[in-house]
Amino acid sequence: MVKTKNPAYRSFGQAVRRWREAAGMTQIELAKAAQTSxxxxxxxxxxxxxxxxxHIRRIDNALTAGGALVRRWDELDDHSRGLASWFLDVVTVERESSEIRVYQPLSIPGLLQTQKYARAITQHGHPELTRSQLDERVSARADRQAILDDPDGPMVRVVLEEHVLRRPVGSYEIMREQLVRLTDVSRSSRLSLQVVPMTTAQHPGSDGAFHIFTVPGKAPMAYTETRRHGNADEDPEAVEDYMAVFAELRGVALPPHASRDLMYKIQQEFSHE
Incomplete structure (x- = not known):
């Protein structure tokens, strides 16, 4: 199961609390001094x-930690930055997988996003983020994509909705670049990308997005998430249910070559906007 707290963050958090208590400050007082909540x-x-x-620099200054918290933050695994702690274990599973199945009805999956698309959709969904926080999230998302170039990386099967391709996230130019990216990666022998047409009447994906991870030597895992939480399920019956839904989605989706043709067609339409 996905853990709700990552050990690296927990250890770092304990250090922050010790410094705060040593300074005789409450959380509210520290938040005010560090200009955060x-x-x-x-x-x-x-x-x-x-x-x-x-944020860490401001907290360090407010606690007069002399850079100790900044140095400790810098020592954290780069892959941990910009990711919610509940998502970190999923990223590990992602790297260990031999096969990843993804259904995403609302946006381009993170593994396939361009940096401009990732920035636009993250900024729109989280307008409260500072520029540095946004940079870290976009960078972390880009780092995850290394598995697509790894010759020993997983087979990735993705099902998208046509309306996701037609929504001009950020701008028509950003979306056109994103469609070029999708068209290119769809030619990979280790990535299957299929699109469910908007005209599909009987739709098996009404329950929302999910991932299915197959990891050698371990039980398959189904993963869903909300805006603030992630949930992993290794129950065989639940995983089998998600696999059945994914198979149905692939059945109503266009074949890979027809999906690529549709993406190219939409890309050309955006070129005239």
Missing amino acids: QSQVSSIETGEKGTSAD
């Missing part, structure tokens, strides 16, 4: 989420 301080201290380097 009490909920943010609490989340950092409990290891429920990471933060940005800018």
